[in-house]
Amino acid sequence: MNAGSSDDVRLDDTAPGDQGSGTITMGRAVWGYLIGFALATLLSVVSFYLTRSTLVWEPSIPIALSVLAIAQMGVHLVFFLHITAGPDSVNNLLALAFGVLIVMLLVFGSLWIMTHLNHNMLPMDQIMKMQR
């Protein structure tokens, strides 16, 4: 979509959720979903397994779970929502990238500020003493 021509949509843009911009057979389309489903199931099973196993160093489990979650979200985006890095999907990807930026600012900003506040605040019993 060019600047200044708001009503124009180029044919080589894909709608988010559309599987492939050209023709595709039904079998191939079904295969795409099955591959995505298999990958997502694998990642979920590994996530659930990690919390019970002693395979991974314990303090690193939350990080490992976050990485697996992000990987699974990527699988869902590519195989189910068909948001790809292809040139015909640039608009969809840019919107998503902006959304991810806001999500990161929101989550990490909140955590950063609130742990800082917690750290600098007097313990609760001392506040109670001061109010007496």
Add this chain to the structure above:
Amino acid sequence: MSAIQATGGATGDGHNLVVIPERRARESQVASGAEGTRIVVAYGFWIFLISDIILFAAFFATYAVLADSTAGGPTGRNLFDIRNVAIETACLLSSSLFCGLAAIGARFANARLFHASMVATFALGLAFLSLEAREFSHLIAQGDGPSRSGFLSAFFALIGCHGLHVTAGLLWLLTMMAQVVAKGFRQDVLRRLLCFSLFWHTLDIIWVALFSLVYLVGVAP
């Protein structure tokens, strides 16, 4: 003075004459009609979904901040039933697969595949919701409701918000099945179906974040 104006007018006209064929040439590769509308509708809905993801991020940030504020009450490790969460995840993940099959059924105008897949999507979504409702009522019955601690308030708000979205999705799913029965695979019905499948898959993405970062991190050693 008038001569200058006349010349200005003439160049203006000339400019227009040049522009018109250029515009025509451009319009030939511009999508028109049904395909263009489809791209615009889906893109607009995608923007809405991203705003919905930001809404969930706000709830999630609240939960992350309050996760340790248990007010002397139970923590996630005491409360979360991971087997239940695993079954919920399996339900929602396979409902996403069937939703994709329904989209394929609609694309190839295969009514039987479409309806069978939509019924499966609905049943799995309903199973997910009833498991979640059972978990909530169980927690509230043992006195660990949203008013117990800051942690539980944030937990119920976050998971409950996702549950409400799934409920809305199930109602939308039934509406789409009725529309396909009444109107067939018309262009406008297909556009709504595309939006519905985007919505359903996005709910699944949000659930991935919830089961990993709320439930599993909650019970992790």
